Amino acid sequence: MSTKKHHIPTDKSVPDNTVVLEYLNNDLGDDAKRQLEEMLTEDELLGDAMEGLKQLKDGNEAAAISSQLNRMINEKIRKRRKVRLKSISFPLWIILLITTLLLLMLAGYVIISKLP
Amino acid sequence: MKHPQNTYTDTELLQQFRKTADSQWLGWLFERYSLLVFGVCMKYLRNATDAQDATQHVFEKALGEVSKYEIPFFKSWIYSVAKNHCLMQLRNRSSKPGTTDELLEETSADLQTEQELKMKELLMEEQSSHLKAALNELSQEQKSCIQMFYLEKLSYHDIETKTGFSFSQVKSHIQNGKRNLRIILEKKIREHVN
Numbered sequence: 228m229s230t231k232k233h234h235i236p237t238d239k240s241v242p243d244n245t246v247v248l249e250y251l252n253n254d255l256g257d258d259a260k261r262q263l264e265e266m267l268t269e270d271e272l273l274g275d276a277m278e279g280l281k282q283l284k285d286g287n288e289a290a291a292i293s294s295q296l297n298r299m300i301n302e303k304i305r306k307r308r309k310v311r312l313k314s315i316s317f318p319l320w321i322i323l324l325i326t327t328l329l330l331l332m333l334a335g336y337v338i339i340s341k342l343p
Numbered sequence: 344m345k346h347p348q349n350t351y352t353d354t355e356l357l358q359q360f361r362k363t364a365d366s367q368w369l370g371w372l373f374e375r376y377s378l379l380v381f382g383v384c385m386k387y388l389r390n391a392t393d394a395q396d397a398t399q400h401v402f403e404k405a406l407g408e409v410s411k412y413e414i415p416f417f418k419s420w421i422y423s424v425a426k427n428h429c430l431m432q433l434r435n436r437s438s439k440p441g442t443t444d445e446l447l448e449e450t451s452a453d454l455q456t457e458q459e460l461k462m463k464e465l466l467m468e469e470q471s472s473h474l475k476a477a478l479n480e481l482s483q484e485q486k487s488c489i490q491m492f493y494l495e496k497l498s499y500h501d502i503e504t505k506t507g508f509s510f511s512q513v514k515s516h517i518q519n520g521k522r523n524l525r526i527i528l529e530k531k532i533r534e535h536v537n
Contacts, residue, residue: 240353240418244378253500264499268492268517272422276382281510282389289378292391296377296398303406304370 241273242266244293250277252286353417357409369409372417373402380425387429397432401425477527484508485520492517 242263249255250263267273283289351359353372360368380401384394401424414420478486487506491497492513497505502513 241375241379244375247378257498260498261496264492267514268521272379272383272418274514274518275386275422275426276379278511278514279382279385279387279394280378282385283391288391292381292395293378296381296395297374299399300373300377300402301370303403304366304373307366307406 247277247280248286248290248293250286251280251283251289254286354415357414357417360409366406369406373405376418376421377402380421383422383425384429387426388432393432397425397428401428404428473528473531474524477524477531480527481520481523484512485516485523488513488516489520489524 246255246259246263250260255263267277280289283292351371353375356368356372360366360372377398381394381398384397384401385391388394388397401421404424405421408414478489481489484506488502488508491502491505492499499510499513502508503510506513508516
């Protein structure tokens with residue numbers, strides 16, 4: 228009987244990946260295993276996912292694939308953030324041009340207002 | 344500091360993304376589902392490489408759509424996106440029409456939305472004659488899997504060992520058994536009331 232004490236928080240709709248991987252390796256404690264199996268019987272996404280993951284050799288293969296997928300996700304997110312940052316940051320010359328124009332307008336206003 | 348992936352709900356992560364327009368929130372949300380979405384793809388495509396490609400495609404699609412639409416239930420939404428993508432893939436595999444038909448048939452049964460039954464409570468009242476009679480009307484496989492899982496509290500692995508069924512068969516017998524049990528019970532209760 229396994230003594231590991233992983234819990235699946237009841238307020239969460241999906242178990243952590245580590246819990247799923249431990250289940251696949253048959254390393255999950257009895258209570259957590261029971262909790263997960265009740266969840267997968269009720270939950271279509273979890274049930275289908277487990278059925279698919281069971282086709283892999285073991286939890287280690289699933290863990291390797293999971294890291295690969297997370298790397299891919301993070302890469303896409305990183306690229307997206309970079310593009311966004313580029314799109315919102317003005318080039319320096321635009322800022323300098325706007326500042327110069329504003330200063331010229333201000334100087335013009337001062338000169339005109341001082342004319343008799 | 345705790346990782347936001349572990350402390351925020353799906354809805355909160357989406358809200359944070361909308362508030363800040365920072366895709367990192369989506370990254371944390373997607374990571375939560377990456378393994379499960381891969382598992383779903385694996386179930387339908389039955390090939391790890393195809394399933395990985397499909398998972399990648401699903402998240403690319405999600406990345407585009409999450410910013411365009413309001414998604415109230417991310418979990419159900421990502422599940423449908425993954426499932427529909429896999430079904431499309433299967434339809435496009437013209438070289439194996441037999442396998443595809445077989446799988447689609449199997450899937451269409453899954454697609455039926457079923458209102459979940461409070462099985463545990465019902466099975467606690469196993470003394471109920473209706474339930475006993477209903478259990479006897481199930482197929483032998485469904486009956487034994489339901490009894491072992493809910494009454495004897497055995498794990499899937501134990502049921503697999505005891506019966507020789509695969510994980511998928513155990514899951515399917517329990518899910519279908521529950522559905523059939525509900526239908527039989529409803530019928531019996533209606534007859535009893537009339």
